[in-house]
Amino acid sequence: LLHDTVEDTPLTAEAVEQEFGPEVARLVDGVTKLGRISLRSDQQQQAENIRKMMVAMAEDLRVVLIKLADRLHNMRTLDPLPEVKRRKISRETLDIYAPLAHRLGIGQIKWELEDLAFRNLEPDAYDDVAKRIARKRHEREALVSDLREILASELEKVGIQADITGRPKHIYSVWQKMTRDHKDITEIYDLSAMRVLVESVRDCYGVLGVVHSLWKPVPGRFKDYVAMPKSNGYQSLHTTVITHTGEPIEIQIRTEEMHRVAEFGVAAHWTYKEGEKDASFDKKLSWLRSLLEWQTEVGDAESFVDTVKIDLFQDEVYVFTPKGDVLNLPAGSTPVDFAYRIHTEVGHRCVGAKVNGRMVPLDYDLKNGEIVEILTAKAPHGPSRDWLNFVKSASPENKLVEMSGAHKYATVDDFLAAIGYGDLSPHAVVMKMALITDGAAGDLRAIPLIPNVQTLPRVLVRGEKGLLTKIAPCCQPVPGDAIVGYTTRGRGVTVHRADCINAVNAQDRERVVPVDWEIEADHLYPVAIKIEAFDRQGLLRDIATVVAENRVNMSALEVHVYDDKTAVVSATVEIDSLAQLSRLMEKIEGVRDVHTVGREAS
Template sequence: MEPKPAAASFAPANHNTAAALLRVEGGVVVPPEPVSHGFLAEFDEEVEFARLYSQAERYIKPDDLIRLEQAFRLALRAHTGQFRISGEPYVSHPLAVAEILAQWHLDAQALIAGLLHDVMEDSDVTKADIAAQFGKTAAELVDGVSKLDRIEFKTYQEAQAENYRKMFLAMARDVRVILIKLADRLHNMRTLDAVRPDKRRRIARETLEIFAPIANRLGLNTLFRELQELSFKNTYPMRFRVLGKALREVRGDRREMVTRLMNTMRERLPSWGVDAEVYGREKHLFGIYRKMVEKHLSFEQVLDIYGFRILVKDTSGCYLALGALHELFKPVPGKFKDYIALPKANGYQSLHTTVIGPQGMPVEVQIRTQEMHAVAESGVASHWLYKDDTAQSLSDLQRKTHNWLQSLLELQSTSGDSSEFLEHVKIDLFPGDVFVFTPKGKILNLPRGATAVDFAYAVHTDVGNRCVACRINGELRPLRTELKNGDQVDITVAQHAHPNPAWLSYVRTGKARAEIRHFLKTVQQEEATQLGERLLSQALRQVGTSLPDIGASAWDRFLRELSVRSRDDIYTDIGLGKRLAAMVARRLSDLQHERNTASGEEPNTKPRPMVPILIQGGEGMAVQMARCCRPIPGDPIVGMLRKGQGLEVHINDCPMLTRNHSSDRERWVDVEWEESTERMFDVGIRVLVDHRRGVLARVAAAIADMEANIQNVNMENEHSPSSIIHFTIQVRNRLHLARVMRSVRRLTDVVRIVRERNYDKPLNKR
């Protein structure tokens, strides 16, 4: 296609960068109105492209402008006859997306991808076609943004989770993918009025949960705020209208006060030698609404609906301005934050303080340099807006963004499925501002509520997997301790330690949660494979054969029937209770019998003696001691295969076993204890005692004298003549437990002692 001559044929349009999207009205900075392209009768594709072209030609090379128009022509053809719900030609959407990207000064490849981001879904244009005409990079960007509509999923949630997974991984390779997706979502949110209400609310919630936090994480503050406002408007339209009306009514009453405050600051700052620009800004409706909800306030009680921003030339000017401000107004204790010395994870830098203004009104003030302001408003997009590679703030931001994107690849490698991956990413999309120190003085930024375990995984995966203790500010503290700003954390590791499943209940970072789950799944799978092989061997003996007797041909045919890759997968499924060993054994035996018959061999049909599974108690996650009866060596036991959880060992007369699993007897497994076991087993005892001074200490001493560990103690009715003490202790076997109980029974304070099971009736008092 012959391109049009460059530049002259297109009318220029006003150019706005992402750092200059706010306008000042009456001394107050007002957010921009969303751009509307009008409806079908008013829309002119050529005029809209001319506006995009005039923005792009300010910074894009002439050759790239030619390719940009070619991309526009391709999008126009691909979307011919397609219309949005509003009635506009569909091509208006990719044009609007590309225009937003041009405001961020993204390169030609990104603008081309913005124009073509829907053509693979909505037409017969392929990734190869895009690569042939516009290059591999543009094709990869379009593919990264495209959804997976051609793949069938069981649920909408599963499809969305997979879409997000693909988008995040493409974003980890090239951050422009998410910038295009954010521009796409921004325009969709701006034009959401035409969508039916239920879908509008779903899209708005999705935007608030995923896309707004991503914009925040990448430092795109202006975009973050607009997405929040639009999400609030479409999720709670009535609340949005009522709150907006209330804000407009109070705006006139407080405008004079805001103007007076700005003038006071402008007069005082020069006396401190600070050359500064002072702006007033009205807080966004969503921020006011969230404060009302979180603090249970009425609108009248929210006083700080206005804030101020002071822009200075350099970092030293920030601190001088802060001193001038605190001399002028009294600061609110605990409301000062120094994000210059300790930047946020998204590169944001600023000084935040809250002071008491006229009539006792709290006023929030942000102080930053012009460069910090550019990064605060445009975030990672400032890499394209401002090409000064020597600026330390920008290089730090790019490094931090790169580190976060690389962490997404790590999460993908350790997450089991798309839903789990999305869960981990969501955790990391809500960063807090807890700054802690390593013993060498390195600063780590963690979410609020993060624990010592989160810190260990932030240092290194191996440190997290092997941590056993921690020192916080030089004192030994539990691993579940929540960290506070300024804490110095030192992790103690042990070579043979491994993650505890209980950690999942209190870790806060996606990395820690993903690594713990990955380790536990890997260990459980290995243990389940070993257990499954033992269970299948036992089941084969019951049908008169053995595992070595099953030939490779029988195994190959069996695996093909089930579409399973390997024998280990069969063993794992048996060990986790997903397949019954008896059924697998019968089918393998039949296949081997057919093979022997075909080759003229005499089958061995003589049943072999059944050998029970031997339980050591230390098999790991694939073999669990039932919590209802807590079996210990010496107890007669039986195994129950629980689907997805492995083998659960019960005492053979456990009522929970017969009550809940009487119809699943094919899942029962013959098990016996190993002759010698190394580990200690938890068991519960209840002791009825006369309530006297020191009785608990005497009972505990009697237990300890028998070399039993006390895991937990709980006492009932301490103020009555007699009390019940519940102990969880660790013993080696039934003989060891008997010795412990005899030692306790000899005490004169003890009335009765019994072994406790979770299904037992309460112990009666005298």
């Protein structure tokens, strides 16, 4: 009753609180527009209003129930308004409020909002669909009546009590199916529909068995939302069958409690009794918490509303974690979306994914029922700008934009200020500068076509130089590695890495001698590395590009691809120091679909 008083009358929020208490005042404030005077555009003002409503929802969900009821009343009384105003309000209703009612599970409000908005936005299409539905209305009602009698009789035989009714088909949903699937209205399977309400979950499946014994089910049209509920709490069994007349009909089967939730959504789960909250109910609204986490990170109200639209509109796909937990994601989601839904850090560290035990690319479209495992690096590996091309969820996309542009500053003062207030780590700056300045002087030297490996690196044996030495092929040490020498008869001293298994397990310890590197400039050393990645077109090109950009020569390359699409690349690179090797391996690990990079023993 009070929701418009602060907005449309001289009454203040303080007066509402004084008269009706702080709780009512907070609810009124949650649905009150921010101000009657604003220098911003109508679009910006409305975006800010929607953001305020979403934030208020986090504190008290009754705010959005009031707002939805208010919007439904407004839509029912739009006719006296000018056409431009009607279209503007209807577009906002279809973009925000109807999807919001759907995500909160309030089917009654969702359907009516959609039909009313559709009538104002597309009056000709609305009238056309309504007339075509009405043409065979009596035939459909007669068919549903016959089927009710047949099904009721069979259910009585098996002792199942049920309430069987016809289910009205909403005009906007019919039009959506016609335009989305390019179908004529006669091809819409669920134009005729029945709903069966029973007492228990067991009865739901019992009714399903009876239905399928009476009429032939249409392949691919069965959905079990009882075992796997939608994120808004909706539960029901859906099946489409071909009746004895040859007509298809959709049948929904659910319990009375499921029906209450389907019609009234969050209002059916009321969680405010004696201040206690229902944990399972809170879990069903995890999408809202994710949305509000992003709200705290973005300053632009219009960007936030774009996020709301994406998260509210998407159809969903249901996938499993390796532990068997179910996650719902927007249809078309990828392993990257899955990783960010688990946790932001998992997303940033994502380097690969397995679906049902098989390696898949990070842009793979997840399907219902798949088991998804994310492969992560020890340190943050992403986000990659490439991911922006295929992520479907709004939150990962926003985080990727935020991360990829986080360290671009207009002036030196902005850059120094970012370090000062902690937005940018001094350590990260030092490491970045080390990568930039290392060898930056002068022009980039060309990568030689013929390997330019010097004879052998010089090693000091017991501080003496000039002794015969050779690099052990098993571990291929390079300057910077801790090394030991092993005396071999007639072949001088073989130089191993100190952690080489062959050196550690040497039986004759008397042959082990201390050795050290004699530092030389412009000396290249061959090192074998192993790269594990998901096999895809362009993988070798991307790896070779990184090697070339780091001014390193690659003298050997071998690739093995396994049945699970894992590619193992064995390469020999020529480097001048351990530091250069470490930088190169880190850069290769940043290539899309590369999982691990390490030194390889021969």
